[in-house]
Amino acid sequence: MMQRNLERHDLQRTAQEAAIASKKPTPNTRFAKAGLVVAGLQRQAALIRHEFALQNLSYLRNRQLNSEQWFRLANSSSTAGLVTLTPAN
Numbered sequence: 001m002m003q004r005n006l007e008r009h010d011l012q013r014t015a016q017e018a019a020i021a022s023k024k025p026t027p028n029t030r031f032a033k034a035g036l037v038v039a040g041l042q043r044q045a046a047l048i049r050h051e052f053a054l055q056n057l058s059y060l061r062n063r064q065l066n067s068e069q070w071f072r073l074a075n076s077s078s079t080a081g082l083v084t085l086t087p088a089n
Contacts, residue, residue, distance in 0.1 A: 007046045014039040 018035030021028070 004046075004050070007042075007049075011039060011043050011046060014042060 014035065018032055018039050021035060022032035
């Protein structure tokens with residue numbers, strides 16, 4: 001969460017710097033435009049990282065659920081085996 005906030009703050013600062021630089025009447029408008037492009041690319045990279053984190057979380061949750069299901073299945077089959085092996089009185 002802290003990493004995400006840091007990335008968001010960095011993106012906002014980069015966009016603000018690029019916007020300020022593009023308003024100044026200097027011959028460096030090329031650099032200001034490049035700064036806007038960089039800010040956009042950084043935003044896209046942050047979105048991709050966020051999407052990957054969501055997919056990873058979903059995968060891990062499903063994996064945990066599946067392992068829990070296997071554990072329950074193993075326990076129930078073990079219990080069923082014990083019941084069938086118990087001699088009838």
